[in-house]
Amino acid sequence: MKTLEVRNLFKHYEKFDLKNVSFEIKPGKIIGFIGRNGAGKTTTLKCIYNLAKPTSGEVLYDSKPIIDVEADYKQEAAMLIGEMNYYGTKTVKSLTNVTKKFYKDWDEDLYHRYLETFNIDENKQIKALSTGMKVKYGLALALSRGAKILLLDEPTSGLDPVSRDELLDIFLDLVSDKEHSILFSTHVISDLEKCADDIIYIKKGEIIVNESVSTFESAYLHYEGPSEILGKNASKFIFYRDRLGKFEGIMKKKDEIDAEEGVEKRKASMEEIMVAFERGEQE
Amino acid sequence: MKKLLYKEIVLCTNVQIILFTAFATFILIPSWPPAIAFIYPLSGLMTLFPTGLANKDIEYTSLLPIKKTDIVKAKALYLGLIEITVLLLAGIAGLVRFFFYPAPVEADQLAYFMATRPSFSLYGFALASFGVMNIVLLGMYYRDPYKRLTGPSIVSLIVCMLLLTAGTLVIAFVPALREYDAIGLAAQLGTLGAGILLFALFTFLGYRSGAKGFTNIDL
Structure with a gap:
């Protein structure tokens, strides 16, 4: 081989x-x-x-x-x-x-x-x-x-x-x-x-x-919810968007935070991770 | 290398190359200096690299299972093959001119230019000129094959034409190089032999020079 x-x-x-x-x-x-x-x-x-x-x-x-x-x-x-x-x-x-x-x-x-x-x-x-x-x-x-x-x-x-x-x-x-x-x-x-x-x-x-691919995909989480819950956790996100009172962001699994009420937490898609990698430094 | 040469013949031969190579038979035109037969075909060769660029010839060839320098080697061999074809066509046509056209009787120098019969010496000079052209063309072109198209063609063409003109003049002023007595024939065949050796040597050096530059080129 x-x-x-x-x-x-x-x-x-x-x-x-x-x-x-x-x-x-x-x-x-x-x-x-x-x-x-x-x-x-x-x-x-x-x-x-x-x-x-x-x-x-x-x-x-x-x-x-x-x-x-x-x-x-x-x-x-x-x-x-x-x-x-x-x-x-x-x-x-x-x-x-x-x-x-x-x-x-x-x-x-x-x-x-x-x-x-x-x-x-x-x-x-x-x-x-x-x-x-x-x-x-x-x-x-x-x-x-x-x-x-x-x-x-x-x-x-x-x-x-x-x-x-x-x-x-x-x-x-x-x-x-x-x-x-x-x-x-x-x-x-x-x-x-x-x-x-x-x-x-x-x-x-x-x-x-x-x-x-499986390791890569399972290493990141996607959060989505109202802006208020971003609060003190903002620095943990490698990328987030906060627009018109709603936010969504990508975080490493090892930095995982509990999802408060009204926040949706799920495994991040590969596309979302890629965008986070590339735009993380910009926002 | 046989496969690469086959690729060059099948994929890189264009109509202009065929047509202008056939112009080697212009040696048959009475009163035209025989050197014309070697100059016209160069126009076809000058289309080789621009057409190759348009066809992405280097990109295609570089993906084949060959060494990068083989791309230059194949092109040098293909150039040589066309030039030998020119020589052979001009040779056959020259024999026709030699045996069937009336020879200029007691021609003066001027008449020699206008109506001379081809000599072995001329073929020797033509081969050496082609060899020098190959050095210039391959050496210059493959140093930057994506930008250098006009320069190598024009410079190599001018150098080759100057050498052919110089060869014609030498033959005009050195009778031994155009006469067919024992001494003349020996001098003519010697010039032809030297031309063959110089053609092979210069084409090889052209390949080496082109390959050296091409190795550093990012495709």
């Missing part, structure tokens, strides 16, 4: 720094990679696939630096950034015919099954595919090449809800053999709730959460 390890990754840009990013991708896991636009998700993914050169730190696959085993590593790891928007005037068929030559474990039957599932016409030009279709085509290529690790940058963006649900089912089927693993970035929090085992949360270039 081969593991992908990201160790102490730093990447300096003029206006952005990726700082000390470390995590592991183990077989059998689906990891959701979340954070705001510009938080460093794509930069991290690019460093993991040697598309961007880290300022320091390393990425190891099967305990070897990916730089040393780049071609072999890329046989076993697939990267998909957004939609498949290359060589617009070529047909799906001609681009596939070139692409598949590079993969020794290419599964032609599986590829055609995905084309059928995703309703992609092989004879269409790439530029004639809709955004959603381009995403699906990229996924069909990535899933048919026998990669053990899938690194997907917002794979569900541009997909309709049904296609998104189908895709998440495919993800779950894929990792059920305990050989595959998936790291996917997304803004669609419901995707994570449906299929992710673990969550990696990046904010301003730093990983601030790296734990199982």
Whole structure:
């Protein structure tokens, strides 16, 4: 079982720094990679696939630096950034015919099954595919090449809800053999709730959460009620809104307070936690 | 590398490259200096990188299971392949011109420019010029492939044309490089051999220079 390890990754840009990013991708896991636009998700993914050169730190696959085993590593790891928007005037068929030559474990039957599932016409030009279709085509290529690790940058963006649900089912089927693993970035929090085992949360270039989805979800509480009860507890909330006599806020479970009468307390949703993380400093 | 070269041929060859490469047969046009046959095809090559940018060629290739530097190597080989195709087409057309066109009798220097027969020396100079062009084009372009489009093309094109012109002048003023007696033939074939070696060496150096810059580029 081969593991992908990201160790102490730093990447300096003029206006952005990726700082000390470390995590592991183990077989059998689906990891959701979340954070705001510009938080460093794509930069991290690019460093993991040697598309961007880290300022320091390393990425190891099967305990070897990916730089040393780049071609072999890329046989076993697939990267998909957004939609498949290359060589617009070529047909799906001609681009596939070139692409598949590079993969020794290419599964032609599986590829055609995905084309059928995703309703992609092989004879269409790439530029004639809709955004959603381009995403699906990229996924069909990535899933048919026998990669053990899938690194997907917002794979569900541009997909309709049904296609998104189908895709998440495919993800779950894929990792059920305990050989595959998936790291996917997304803004669609419901995707994570449906299929992710673990969550990696990046904010301003730093990983601030790296734990199982269930641990993450159960660590925060949501309170809602009249403003008066906020009182002395305000400092315990990592984020709250107090508008027109009503308030709602997110608090860590370890800081839990008793809910007074008229206050609703429940487990916070992932989306609420994410908003609290990002806006907590602002309000 | 065979797969990458196949990818370059299937996905990166455009109509302009095919059309302008075919202009290597312009050597058949009577009274045109044969060097023209090597200059026209360069226009097709200059479309390679802008078209690649529009097609997101680097982005696609970088996702394939290859080393990052192989992207530059494949492009260098593809450039070389087109240039060799130009040479072969010009070679075949040159043979037709050599054997079937009337040779200029007692031509003076000016007539030589206007109506000369192609020589092996010219092909040698053309190869060396292509090699220098590859160094400039690959070395400059891959240092910043998202911004440097016009500069590398124009500079490499001018350098190549100047070298071809210089080659034509050298052939004009050194009779041994265009004559077909024993000494002339030896000098011509020697120039061609040197051209072949310089083409291979310069294209390799172009790859090395491009790959070195490209390694540091974030895609």
